[in-house]
Amino acid sequence: MIYREAGQFKTTYAGDQAIFPILQDRVFVGLVALAAFVAVPLLANEYWLQAILIPFLIYALAAIGLNLLTGYAGLLSLGTGGFMAVGAYSAFKLATAFPWLNVILVFVLAGVCAAGVGLLFGIPSLRIKGFYLAVATLAAQFFLIWLFNKVGWFVNYAPSGTATAPPRTMLGVMVTGPQATAPVRYLVALGLVVLFALVAKNLVRGRIGRSWMAIRDRDIAAEIIGVRPLRTKLLAFAISSFYCGVAGAELLFLYLGSVETLAFDINLSFLILFMVIIGGLGSILGSFLGAAFIVLVPIFLTNVPNWIGLDMRTDTQKHLELMIFGGLIIFFLIVEPHGLARLWQITKEKLRLWPFPH
Amino acid sequence: MTEASGPLLSVEDISVRFGALMALSRVSVEVHRREILAIIGPNGAGKTTLLNVVSGFYHPYEGRIRFEGRDRTSLKPPDVAELGIARTFQNVALFRGMSVLDNIMTGRLLKMGGHFLLDAVWYGPARRQELAHRAAVERIIDFLEIQAIRKTPAGRLPYGLQKRVELARALAAEPKLLLLDEPMAGMNVEEKEDMCRFILDVNSEFGTTIALIEHDMGVVMDISDRVVVLDYGRKIADGPPEQVRKDQAVLDAYLGVAHD
Amino acid sequence: MIEFLRSLVLPFADMVSSPTFFVEVLVGGIAAGLMYSLVALGFVLIFKASGVFNFAQGVMVLFAALTLVGLMERGMPVPVALALTVAVMIALAFAIERVVLRPLVNQEHIILFMATIGLNFFLEGLGEQLWGSNVKRLDIGIPDESFSVAGVLLNKLELSAALTAAVLVTVLAVFFQRTRIGRALRAVADDHEAALSIGIPLKTIWVIVWSVAGIVAIAAGVMWGAKSGVQFSLSLVALKALPVLILGGFESVPGAIVGGLIIGVGEKVAEVYWGPLVGGAIENWFAYVLALAFLLFRPQGLFGERIIERV
Ligand SMILES: Nc1ncnc2c1ncn2[C@@H]1O[C@H](COP(=O)(O)OP(=O)(O)O)[C@@H](O)[C@H]1O
Numbered sequence: 001m002i003y004r005e006a007g008q009f010k011t012t013y014a015g016d017q018a019i020f021p022i023l024q025d026r027v028f029v030g031l032v033a034l035a036a037f038v039a040v041p042l043l044a045n046e047y048w049l050q051a052i053l054i055p056f057l058i059y060a061l062a063a064i065g066l067n068l069l070t071g072y073a074g075l076l077s078l079g080t081g082g083f084m085a086v087g088a089y090s091a092f093k094l095a096t097a098f099p100w101l102n103v104i105l106v107f108v109l110a111g112v113c114a115a116g117v118g119l120l121f122g123i124p125s126l127r128i129k130g131f132y133l134a135v136a137t138l139a140a141q142f143f144l145i146w147l148f149n150k151v152g153w154f155v156n157y158a159p160s161g162t163a164t165a166p167p168r169t170m171l172g173v174m175v176t177g178p179q180a181t182a183p184v185r186y187l188v189a190l191g192l193v194v195l196f197a198l199v200a201k202n203l204v205r206g207r208i209g210r211s212w213m214a215i216r217d218r219d220i221a222a223e224i225i226g227v228r229p230l231r232t233k234l235l236a237f238a239i240s241s242f243y244c245g246v247a248g249a250e251l252l253f254l255y256l257g258s259v260e261t262l263a264f265d266i267n268l269s270f271l272i273l274f275m276v277i278i279g280g281l282g283s284i285l286g287s288f289l290g291a292a293f294i295v296l297v298p299i300f301l302t303n304v305p306n307w308i309g310l311d312m313r314t315d316t317q318k319h320l321e322l323m324i325f326g327g328l329i330i331f332f333l334i335v336e337p338h339g340l341a342r343l344w345q346i347t348k349e350k351l352r353l354w355p356f357p358h
Numbered sequence: 359m360t361e362a363s364g365p366l367l368s369v370e371d372i373s374v375r376f377g378a379l380m381a382l383s384r385v386s387v388e389v390h391r392r393e394i395l396a397i398i399g400p401n402g403a404g405k406t407t408l409l410n411v412v413s414g415f416y417h418p419y420e421g422r423i424r425f426e427g428r429d430r431t432s433l434k435p436p437d438v439a440e441l442g443i444a445r446t447f448q449n450v451a452l453f454r455g456m457s458v459l460d461n462i463m464t465g466r467l468l469k470m471g472g473h474f475l476l477d478a479v480w481y482g483p484a485r486r487q488e489l490a491h492r493a494a495v496e497r498i499i500d501f502l503e504i505q506a507i508r509k510t511p512a513g514r515l516p517y518g519l520q521k522r523v524e525l526a527r528a529l530a531a532e533p534k535l536l537l538l539d540e541p542m543a544g545m546n547v548e549e550k551e552d553m554c555r556f557i558l559d560v561n562s563e564f565g566t567t568i569a570l571i572e573h574d575m576g577v578v579m580d581i582s583d584r585v586v587v588l589d590y591g592r593k594i595a596d597g598p599p600e601q602v603r604k605d606q607a608v609l610d611a612y613l614g615v616a617h618d
Numbered sequence: 619m620i621e622f623l624r625s626l627v628l629p630f631a632d633m634v635s636s637p638t639f640f641v642e643v644l645v646g647g648i649a650a651g652l653m654y655s656l657v658a659l660g661f662v663l664i665f666k667a668s669g670v671f672n673f674a675q676g677v678m679v680l681f682a683a684l685t686l687v688g689l690m691e692r693g694m695p696v697p698v699a700l701a702l703t704v705a706v707m708i709a710l711a712f713a714i715e716r717v718v719l720r721p722l723v724n725q726e727h728i729i730l731f732m733a734t735i736g737l738n739f740f741l742e743g744l745g746e747q748l749w750g751s752n753v754k755r756l757d758i759g760i761p762d763e764s765f766s767v768a769g770v771l772l773n774k775l776e777l778s779a780a781l782t783a784a785v786l787v788t789v790l791a792v793f794f795q796r797t798r799i800g801r802a803l804r805a806v807a808d809d810h811e812a813a814l815s816i817g818i819p820l821k822t823i824w825v826i827v828w829s830v831a832g833i834v835a836i837a838a839g840v841m842w843g844a845k846s847g848v849q850f851s852l853s854l855v856a857l858k859a860l861p862v863l864i865l866g867g868f869e870s871v872p873g874a875i876v877g878g879l880i881i882g883v884g885e886k887v888a889e890v891y892w893g894p895l896v897g898g899a900i901e902n903w904f905a906y907v908l909a910l911a912f913l914l915f916r917p918q919g920l921f922g923e924r925i926i927e928r929v
């Protein structure tokens with residue numbers, strides 16, 4: 001009888017429309033935030049931050065972006081990697097061309113560049129739907145990667161063909177580059193993902209989210225109500241690509257430090273799509289859960305043989321990992337096609353009834 | 359003031375063709391302000407097609423459509439919605455993944471505006487607008503007596519309630535003209551009575567003009583001010599219910615044919 | 619600017635001035651196109667009969683080729699190895715139906731699509747675990763040599779691959795249009811209940827189409843493998859077949875064939891004549907852009923009928 005709505009009548013529509021209408025949820029979220037912003041940077045070691053938490057936060061941001069497009073607006077995209085690459089390379093160009101520019105601003109502008117490119121590749125969505133659109137977005141994926149590979153300008157003609165994040169400070173602290181410490185990079189990634197998750201939540205619970213979902217659920221009825229498909233779909237593409245672009249920029253500046261186009265290949269697109277689907281289509285929380293799942297499973301699979309003292313050849317281990325990963329995804333889709341977010345919701349509903357189930 | 363005195367909607371000599379099939383041939387219908395017009399006819403007569411043309415979903419290859427006196431023949435659906443025409447569908451077309459509340463809120467989309475960056479921060483005008491429209495939607499929810507299902511996903515509702523929610527969504531737009539495609543199909547007697555009451559109330563309380571397609575002759579006779587009869591894409595009768603009921607062409611074409 | 623425009627137009631002059639080379643390019647394009655058609659057909663078969671967008675088709679090609687080579691390396695004669703590979707692919711179809719499709723029946727298409735990506739990972743791991751991940755040569759007894767006809771250089775291996783593909787494509791098309799079971803399969807695509815009334819259970823149909831797709835994968839794997847060795851990159855061939863699909867339509871057998879030819883030829887010609895202009899390696903994306911441009915003008919694809927949506 002700890003978790004329940006009872007007695008918390010919403011007397012105003014404002015209260016009812018809040019992101020976390022239930023007190024217990026607010027307390028829980030507050031505690032998680034406290035832990036994430038204070039405890040983790042103090043306690044977590046380098047490995048945890050660098051190998052798990054930073055990629056988790058960045059992927060979660062990209063997953064939110066793709067979820068806006070696929071989960072909310074119902075437009076299936078396989079071009080996420082390409083849009084993230086746009087973010088990474090434009091951030092690199094911006095940061096090197098204007099060294100005085102604040103990094104956060106660089107990220108945001110990189111997102112804007114990605115949004116522009118996303119807009120362009122979103123145009124076909126007006127005339128083609130479903131898997132046809134998915135295949136069409138592969139055009140973005142392959143073309144963009146090819147472009148960044150071919151045109152030396154994007155990496156400032158570095159002979160290695162890699163883009164390397166330049167060292168930049170913020171408030172006197174090193175944020176990017178080799179000298180930036182993991183806790184600092186973690187905090188920047190955390191701040192951005194929290195901010196943008198809130199923005200995404202605001203968008204989807206209001207007018208814009210409703211027009212996206214209307215197009216997703218019944219496009220003809222939506223049009224007859226007054227939803228303009230072109231504007232609505234393009235906005236979804238632009239905003240989604242913005243998120244992916246920022247995530248791509250972070251991937252370079254806060255996580256990898258230097259990248260080649262390979263980092264953004266089609267496998268990245270699939271990975272993000274998995275996060276969205278396993279987390280739950282049309283759920284912001286699900287994007288976080290899905291990202292956690294996809295980041296943790298391979299780490300788990302790599303370490304299990306060590307823990308149980310099994311000695312495997314590395315290629316055997318790599319193959320087994322692939323098989324288990326693929327198998328797990330299928331298993332998961334069979335067990336809960338609506339994703340982790342739905343599991344979470346069901347658990348909450350059970351909690352609400354506990355200890356008096358009926 | 360010629361505009362205000364003429365019919366709200368006039369469909370003039372329109373024809374619609376699907377391949378070789380003439381779904382509508384030279385049909386003219388007028389809808390007058392504040393009336394309830396019933397459109398009847400056997401299955402496949404072209405009734406839904408007529409509504410589709412009016413909502414801009416199909417375009418006639420000949421003929422004209424005027425709304426409030428102005429030519430509206432070639433508009434797209436969202437433009438038609440902006441004129442103040444809302445509708446429901448024969449096979450319920452709710453947004454199944456959205457809650458009832460969100461479905462109805464979507465009906466008010468055209469009344470909402472502002473920059474998306476303000477929506478993004480949920481602040482100031484964006485927030486006030488959201489709350490104001492929520493209040494308006496709650497009034498419709500009360501009016502149609504669907505308070506209990508506010509937060510239920512539309513796809514999980516039983517059929518009769520889905521039809522009611524669809525009506526709510528159309529009403530949310532506060533339309534001048536409301537088009538209802540078989541609003542009572544598949545309902546039991548009790549649900550039909552409720553629906554009739556709602557339609558009459560909408561018409562009398564909000565002054566909304568209504569054009570509806572219906573198969574149940576009892577209902578048609580009860581609630582409509584005027585009846586238009588279609589058969590094989592042609593209009594075969596047009597007049598007050600009691601007159602249409604006695605019309606020989608109608609008796610032959612429609613009432614003689616078994617209908618569902 | 620003028621210079622640039624000139625360089626865009628110049629290739630046309632090249633085509634005219636050296637027609638035999640142009641024909642060689644065309645033949646190469648057709649040969650590649652038929653191979654794309656073959657992979658695309660695997661997709662179409664499965665999509666038509668089960669609505670599943672099978673992303674694992676490419677890995678099935680790799681898996682089939684790996685199995686075949688693996689068996690041959692263990693000293694089996696080609697026919698036996700081939701027969702065994704067919705058996706393996708059919709067994710795989712049964713397993714997929716039982717483990718993946720049946721539990722997911724009636725789920726949304728995107729869920730099934732994701733499941734096939736999972737399958738993609740699984741088969742990649744399994745294939746390489748069973749048969750090793752190093753590049754393998756596949757020798758099917760046709761030399762990789764060229765001969766010339768009327769001044770046009772033709773490659774024996776490419777030509778026989780193209781012929782085989784042409785034969786297979788025809789056989790499949792006839793199978794679908796003319797045989798009872800083929801028609802039944804098409805019926806499932808249109809209407810599941812209709813198919814049930816013919817008296818063929820859905821799961822049998824699924825096993826059949828996945829088996830046929832598996833056999834098509836063997837053919838594609840043998841041909842691509844003989845050309846460029848059996849290795850991981852084989853599974854990427856499937857990615858090249860996707861633009862063929864949006865061009866030809868996911869459900870159209872003739873669409874897959876003609877679409878494959880258009881993409882194959884278009885890509886080769888663009889690569890040879892215009893590729894150098896932009897630094898080459900455009901074959902990764904050119905097909906997609908071509909298909910996209912086409913779709914903007916004809917969204918229903920090559921053979922799709924324009925349907926007017928109903929409400
Ligand atoms: N989109 C379409 N494509 C082809 N034929 C259509 C389409 N919409 C309606 N029709 C045909 O037009 C005729 C009239 O249909 P409809 O207007 O739905 O009749 P009803 O009076 O029963 O509502 C029917 O024969 C129907 O099959």
Ligand SMILES: [Mg+2]
Binds near residue numbers: 405406407448
């Ligand atoms: Mg109808």
